[in-house]
Amino acid sequence: MSDTPPSRSHGRLVPRASAQPRDLMAEAELARAFTARVITLLPDAFPGILGDSLTGRALALGLWQLQVTDLRQFGQGRHRNVDDTPAGGGAGMVIRADVAADAIRAATAAARGRAPLVYLSPRGQRFDQAMARDWAAGDGVTLFCGRFEGLDQRVIDAFEMIEVSLGDFVMTGGEIAAQAMLDATVRLLPGVLGNADSTVEESFSVGLLEHSHYTRPADWEGRAIPDVLQSGNHARIAAWRRAEAERITRERRPDLLGPPRKA
Numbered sequence: 105m106s107d108t109p110p111s112r113s114h115g116r117l118v119p120r121a122s123a124q125p126r127d128l129m130a131e132a133e134l135a136r137a138f139t140a141r142v143i144t145l146l147p148d149a150f151p152g153i154l155g156d157s158l159t160g161r162a163l164a165l166g167l168w169q170l171q172v173t174d175l176r177q178f179g180q181g182r183h184r185n186v187d188d189t190p191a192g193g194g195a196g197m198v199i200r201a202d203v204a205a206d207a208i209r210a211a212t213a214a215a216r217g218r219a220p221l222v223y224l225s226p227r228g229q230r231f232d233q234a235m236a237r238d239w240a241a242g243d244g245v246t247l248f249c250g251r252f253e254g255l256d257q258r259v260i261d262a263f264e265m266i267e268v269s270l271g272d273f274v275m276t277g278g279e280i281a282a283q284a285m286l287d288a289t290v291r292l293l294p295g296v297l298g299n300a301d302s303t304v305e306e307s308f309s310v311g312l313l314e315h316s317h318y319t320r321p322a323d324w325e326g327r328a329i330p331d332v333l334q335s336g337n338h339a340r341i342a343a344w345r346r347a348e349a350e351r352i353t354r355e356r357r358p359d360l361l362g363p364p365r366k367a
Contacts, residue, residue: 114151114170138168139244140286141211147174149279162296173211178203196253204259217243221265224278225250228267240292249278315348
């Protein structure tokens, strides 16, 4: 039997009690932080990229917390098996209902407020910016990383799990998808981005792809920054950016614009 604890936390943990009122206030703030919980067979994959750059800095500052639960610790028998052959026959293996249920109960025991339980699956609804905003507006999220042929349907039904997909393709597991979704969500939390306005004009925030960006030098290998962006006229710049966003969306993602209007 392994002595490895079934779950690990990353970022600033809630500190032990202290006689100092300021420390007790800090405890309360950390306890209220957005908490991402991940259930996975690959706990060492986390925090991964989430531990770097802006999300990593926010994690270290306690703006959000990451708790990782090792599914293997809930496995059955001497070898801690987590899967078994599919009922009715067929290729591959299926994650057992009893193993998954024990892991979910342990991972969510301290969950509070609005924190959806999500199963990462290629057959789920596609993750998008609206979903990221919805998660960021809550208290946290629990992500169950799929593996093998999938998870026993009885667990999905019993816990009313929401199935979510990163896109129309199949991966070997849900870990990369989990990190991508958490990155998209955590960056929307208050204080994570240096400039909160960055989330206002970016792609998908208003149903359009983002406009093109430019910076110095003003002329690079014969390619100049558009004159309007150097005009100092904020109204003209805003109009140009809107038109550019509409043009790019029309060319690359017309599905975002909806059906054409009837004349």
